[in-house]
Amino acid sequence: MKWKFETEKKDYSFIIEADDHESAFDVAYDTYGPQVENMMYHKVKKGELHGECNRTACNSQNAMFYNHSTRMHYCSSCAYEINRWTPDFKKEKGHELCVLVKSDSL
Incomplete structure (x- = not known):
């Protein structure tokens, strides 16, 4: 499934493909670094x-x-x-x- 990460102002976003919530965060962190800690993310609807x-x-x-x-x-x-x-x-x-x-x- 796909997960959408975005900044609070929604001025920057990207999509990660992962099986679950925790895996999505891990992949995003490995790819984009610590900035993802301040981002909201949800399953793409x-x-x-x-x-x-x-x-x-x-x-x-x-x-x-x-x-x-x-x-x-x-x-x-x-x-x-x-x-x-x-x-x-x-x-x-x-x-x-x-x-x-x-x-x-x-």
Whole structure:
């Protein structure tokens, strides 16, 4: 599972893959050093960037497409289908409903 570490101000974050809470902290500490002691971290949730796809029927990991309607993240397959089902959104707004997120900020 994936764990998201972030500063209190949420101006810096990174993702660690580990089996449990304690292992995630150990890997982060070994990789990033003592700065992680002052960071908050939690399991990446369904619909969150880099987490599980938000679609109920899907369990794909690494959701990288932001949906401007639900404000959640989807895998590439589900995002493609959502965009295919909503062709008028692009005509109205100038971009597709689900867009690839290139960084942690939109």
